[in-house]
Amino acid sequence: MPNIKLEVEFDGTRYFGWQFQPNRITVQGTLEQALAKLYGVPVRAFGAGRTDTGVSALAYPANYAAPRELALPAIVAALNQRLPDDIRVHAAEVVPDSFHARYDARSKVYRYTLVRGHSPVLARHAWELVLPLDLARMRRAAGFFIGEHDFALFCRITTGAEPVKVKRVAIRERRSTLTGARLLQIEIEGNRFLYKMVRRMVGALVDVGRGKFGAAELACAVRHGPRVQFSTAPACGLVLVSVKY
């Protein structure tokens, strides 16, 4: 039984995230249905981790033990035939038996897109934000996230004590290739992410950028948990770009 790793792009708009949930449409559930149709037996797909409801992914890795051998291009074509249009398998490769898409992940890269002003054409995958933002303040504040912190405090959740390390937060202005609208993109790389963590980070950065809270309040929130009510960015603007092994 070869261990197959897939690279999957999905538009998360209508899914309750990656992870299987009974009676709800999820990407894992949908992919496992396609795998079952292809192989004629139930197949379990192991993804790189949960994604929140509505979040999309460009190259989501998932692996499964193939019940029988099929040529890799045939797997890609057959799965895409059986998947809805908002999920596409871009690649399949044979990986060592020991490979596990979640446990072996070393870091993940998320990208959050904001559009300055209203844009119906971009709204499906961007947070429409009319307020002016002070980019320099946001960039300074972003530095406070870097490093290993107890992000469970920041995220106001209780969780196992595995350390979370944020490696990089990059903020850049761009023009949308589709509409020419001004975008702000926040790219965040970390070893792992907690529930709503990226969206809470982006919400806090936006609160600092619009002057609602100061960078000091953000710095304090990263160390001790938020004392103020930072915003949480909506799921639509978030995309999992890649997972590194």
Place this chain on the structure above:
Amino acid sequence: MPNIKLEVEFDGTRYFGWQFQPNRITVQGTLEQALAKLYGVPVRAFGAGRTDTGVSALAYPANYAAPRELALPAIVAALNQRLPDDIRVHAAEVVPDSFHARYDARSKVYRYTLVRGHSPVLARHAWELVLPLDLARMRRAAGFFIGEHDFALFCRITTGAEPVKVKRVAIRERRSTLTGARLLQIEIEGNRFLYKMVRRMVGALVDVGRGKFGAAELACAVRHGPRVQFSTAPACGLVLVSVKY
């Protein structure tokens, strides 16, 4: 009664184009409903011309005779409150009484976006095309469209004999700001456009780019009407960028 010109962005995915049709959802019908709610009386909005079902627009101009005077920012805010999320008024200005969004239009700029390969995240506003394309061939072929031609022949429609002049066809490769995917964008400016004209032009350019037909067949089709069955690009990839007066 001041003559007000609006600049409207809309995601055309769920609309049967701009122009009012009984029992069908259109952008004009939806905008006129919002205007009627705002002013308390029926208001007719004159748009810059029809758009095909599913086509989007970034700055669609429409004008109307305002039943009473309202401050321009108040008009923008009040209309946006009354419009669905996939239509947004970006600006309102007072224009001379003689101004008509359709009759005064001097040229229109359309942009067509293709994504190379499958991309669920981009598919709402791009044509997913897996086949390799010869860009140099496409650029040479694009030159045959430039100038004044009887595009009714090319579009296989019968129409009044107003001349259609294509001023510019620009093809460029870009990376999507949202996903990093390879895009091909075809921007076309002309004094006016016939039914499905841009989509037929893009379809023909793609047919030449993939080697299905030669540039000579396209050149002939522009002059005498197509003798071969060129493709028609799907509506989703098409956006009306701007209208010049």
